[in-house]
Amino acid sequence: MNNPLYAPFFNATRDVFKLMLDLSNISDKPLLDKDVSAQDSKINIEIGIIGDLQGKVIYHFPKQTSLEMVKIMSGMEFSEIDDFVTSALGEIANIISGNVMSTLSVQKISCDILSPHILNETGDTTEINYEFESGMQICTDIGSVDLNIILNTK
């Protein structure tokens, strides 16, 4: 089971984190159910994918990691997840996903993304069966971000 978007999403996330947040020590590992911690509250952002590939990617940003990211960008302290923080992370998810779509278009795969959608729950439950459902944990010096890539190649 080789999700064709796993590597592009990892590469794009790594590049964006490096460029925007100066994080250079970034690695990935497949996300197993046991890795999903329920204790820490998270910001969950869904980005729909339409076109040659159909599906969605869901980003899970833990609270502390989120606050640290916004602090790096703004130079200001943040203590709670609020509209500002959520919106900034939604834009980061949008940028990463947009970069993946640009990479795909070079390979003549034509896809578009939908606007970021904030989920209240973790949002991992899908009623439809998808061809690919993979989870990835991206580890950085300020914590890890989980991505779920859910996809049909038609």
Place this chain on the structure above:
Amino acid sequence: MIWKDRYKLGVTLIDEQHQELFTRVSDFVEVLRSSVPWEQRVEKVNETLNFMKDYVVTHFHDEEKYQKQIGYPEFAAHKKIHNDMVKYVAEVASQYERDGYNEQLMQQFAGKLLAWLINHVASEDQKVADFVRKGVVEDE
């Protein structure tokens, strides 16, 4: 918002404008994030918002002029990114006025703007500098 020297393109006018833009957005975010009650800071928020809005337009215009001068091949695509942002800012501003200066909308707007601007300057605008340095547009 933190300016970094690695954002520099090596074009004095554009680099100065980028730094000024960072300062204006920082001022805006700082006022927006202060702990004073909304009623007491809304006026200052609106003032910094207007400064920043005008400055974005001026800066995009000058940057496009520069790209045209050097024959930047991705000019049209870059201009579209600018236009989309100007359109988004205008839409938010008019909704903000219509809704009677709603704080939530401004917080959402500022968060997105912060991330958008850092990425744009650190990534999209750097492609222009790469073109000047190497004479080619590089794919990521």
